[in-house]
Amino acid sequence: MKRPGPKARPEDANRQTSAELGPTQHWDPERYARNARFVADLGAPLLTLLDAKPGERVLDLGCGDGHLSRTIAASGAEVLAVDASAEQIAAARDAGVEARVADGEKLEFDSEFDAVFSNAALHWMTQADAVVAGVARALKPGGRFVAEMGGAGNVARIVNALVAGFDRRGLDGAAAVPWYFPDADEYGAKLRRHGFTVESCEIIPRMTALPGAMADWLATFAETFTHRLPPAEREAYVAEVVAALAPDLRDSQGNWHADYRRLRFVARKTLSPDGLASPPAAA
Numbered sequence: 001m002k003r004p005g006p007k008a009r010p011e012d013a014n015r016q017t018s019a020e021l022g023p024t025q026h027w028d029p030e031r032y033a034r035n036a037r038f039v040a041d042l043g044a045p046l047l048t049l050l051d052a053k054p055g056e057r058v059l060d061l062g063c064g065d066g067h068l069s070r071t072i073a074a075s076g077a078e079v080l081a082v083d084a085s086a087e088q089i090a091a092a093r094d095a096g097v098e099a100r101v102a103d104g105e106k107l108e109f110d111s112e113f114d115a116v117f118s119n120a121a122l123h124w125m126t127q128a129d130a131v132v133a134g135v136a137r138a139l140k141p142g143g144r145f146v147a148e149m150g151g152a153g154n155v156a157r158i159v160n161a162l163v164a165g166f167d168r169r170g171l172d173g174a175a176a177v178p179w180y181f182p183d184a185d186e187y188g189a190k191l192r193r194h195g196f197t198v199e200s201c202e203i204i205p206r207m208t209a210l211p212g213a214m215a216d217w218l219a220t221f222a223e224t225f226t227h228r229l230p231p232a233e234r235e236a237y238v239a240e241v242v243a244a245l246a247p248d249l250r251d252s253q254g255n256w257h258a259d260y261r262r263l264r265f266v267a268r269k270t271l272s273p274d275g276l277a278s279p280p281a282a283a
């Protein structure tokens with residue numbers, strides 16, 4: 001069986017929808033806060049790029065438990081946070097965020113937002129053209145799309161170890177990869193196709209210290225692999241993956257790292273969906 005690199009899965013047209021992928025990732029806000037708060041914390045540079053202003057309307061796409069949505073709202077912007085997970089949305093509402101369940105691949109907003117913000121969520125949305133088209137529709141003319149997601153080569157060592165564990169069992173590991181990790185050229189071209197002017201779009205290698213063990217990272221983010229296996233086999237599989245990763249991702253003090261590579265971009269809606277030039281947003 002061929003072992004995929006991080007770009008091995010075909011993009012968009014041939015790509016399975018989330019529903020077709022089989023067991024899907026489930027988001028437990030308490031587990032997310034415990035094991036993955038670093039994800040939002042490392043979104044700080046993106047908030048600076050967003051530079052939300054009082055009175056602006058901002059959509060936080062794939063908001064999770066709303067940690068960053070709250071920070072954006074603290075700037076005086078009016079934030080609507082959306083996420084596909086009802087559990088994450090409940091946690092965001094508990095934190096005082098205006099939040100609603102919505103699928104990023106089927107956004108229904110129309111010229112309502114000054115900015116769409118997204119941190120660490122777009123790579124979970126496999127129908128990327130549908131996402132970018134929906135964001136373009138949601139923005140007012142001249143509005144900005146400011147986002148960071150997993151980029152080409154993101155967590156490649158982890159992906160390879162997860163897939164290799166499936167290969168050893170005669171299972172299709174490539175089919176369990178839930179992520180879309182594009183490079184800057186590919187995503188930049190997609191943004192332009194949907195009427196955006198790309199102001200910046202770059203890959204940022206970011207080896208990231210984890211707050212806990214690799215097993216916690218896998219429990220938080222890799223359910224499309226583990227939940228394809230019978231419950232009795234999961235512990236052994238995770239132990240195998242952890243052992244395979246230790247030489248590269250655990251340091252001499254026993255601390256774990258993840259080999260993140262982010263794709264960060266700022267794009268501005270300059271064409272309407274019918275290809276007409278958009279006037280800049282009023283100051």
Ligand SMILES: C[S@@+](CC[C@H](N)C(=O)[O-])C[C@H]1O[C@@H](n2cnc3c(N)ncnc32)[C@H](O)[C@@H]1O
Nearest residue numbers: 040062063064083084085103104119120121124
């Ligand atoms: C890693 S979390 C990031 C959450 C938050 N933005 C942060 O920085 O902590 C990814 C989030 O994307 C959401 N997500 C995945 N697929 C989605 C989709 N199709 N539509 C909307 N949200 C989605 C998940 O429910 C999850 O809350």
